Amino acid sequence: MDIAPYLLLATLEGLVQASVLTLTALGLSVVFGTMRVVNVAHGEFFMLGAVGAWVCAMLMPGPPWLGFVTALIVAPAIVGLLAAAADWAILKRIDYDPEATIISTIGLMYIIQQVVLMTFGPNAQAVDAPFYYTIRFPWFGYSSYKLFIVVAAIVLVFALWRLMKGSRVGLLMRATQYDKDTAQNFGIPVDRVYSGVFAVGAMMAAIAGVLVVPNQQAHYLMGHDPLLLSFVVVIVGGLGSIPGTIAAAVLIGLSDGLLSVFFTPTLAKIASTLLVALVLVFKPEGLFGKATR
């Protein structure tokens, strides 16, 4: 058996998965890193992005790319506003208490799920890819849209990196992340930083949801897997570490792609869960995490 075509296909599929996972997990990681909030509703923000893409595709007349571009703008914006409202209405009022935020975001998760179920029904909804072009490899053709996902993820990760490292807003976010009290001692509006970070985290997940929906149908329960995999990535990479999250997402995405093609998807899930267990035992702070601040 010639292994090369399988290896290439598995790598490409792994890269696509890693890209979506990077975006979703980065949102979770940024929120935890800055606010110390474990957002269990993060998968629902992903789902809302996907459902939003379907709604935009339904409502926008004309070619599929028009609805897709609209969705890329509108869905993350609405999800970001919803997240900011949730921060104001719930998280701020419980003073970001770690235990209470877990319980309250579980509640938020169910509320979002049920609202989507009641509004759009239980059926999975397909969305056309914005463009169809097949890239020919010697052994098979591959969807150019899937490679677009990889490129889009790289661009968005770079944009987040620049935001965090090269902007005044990013500086305030990082200062708040390292020491909330000292940040306040220098006039940093920690509550507004938290609200913005929660919105940005949710928007990252929503963008991932918009990007994924031409490959995977939109459904009110589709947020579970991305949430679990994001937790895996964030734990392996190191809570709150952006480089760690990216590295872990690529590692897990690629291993998932390779193991799924050469063995079974179930084995891929077992491997990633085992990896989490090993990291928790031997390097609890994650591969790129710092022990404490």
Next chain:
Amino acid sequence: MSVTQFKVEGFNTFYGRSQALRDFGFELKGGEVLCLLGRNGAGKTTALQSVMGTVKPASGQLMLNGENLFGLPAKEIPRRGIGYVPQGRRLFAELTVAENLEIGLQTRKAGREVLDYALDLFPVLKERMDQRSGTLSGGEQSMLSMARAMCVDPLVMMLDEPTEGLMPSAIASIREALVKLRASGVAILLVEQRVDAVLPIADRVAFMDHGRIKAEFGIDEVRNDLSLLHQYVGVSDKAKA
């Protein structure tokens, strides 16, 4: 330019049912250094945190140039011109020296001249601008913590044990900076354990115990009667003076 008037009055602060500050207060004018001395647990750090609003006092008044700042959100206190050097420096360790200073500058949107002034006082920091602050030596970290607070362009500066654990050369740098800061008209509240670090630059000394100020003296009174130190903070006058 009018002289800064700063007054803390009747601060009562609680941690749960335990009262940490009891009717705490002091007055301070621009160009003046008040040293707050007291044993461990006397409430010195709580007093500073209460002024900064990161610990919420149950009652009190916080007057700066006639404006009552009491009850304002914590972020507003530094924006009104109160700079703070916290105990243990509390630098943003992952940020560079330049970024730490930028955090100070953005508080009151201070200009480049404020940064230059702070760096002129601590020139060693100029060579470390791109270095992560967590990798600086203890003395450099203290200087950065103070320079960061100076970048607020403060009317009042509060320092919580800035010389803790430092070598004599670093202590001298910080002392020199404090003297220049006082000369520029900033009101300074200095919390210290080390009496020898305090006496050369203080105008007044307040002794704190059990969450309140027990007594306050002019610096000449303390210098002339070093037994006061033993009486209020339990240090040997021979050893420390």
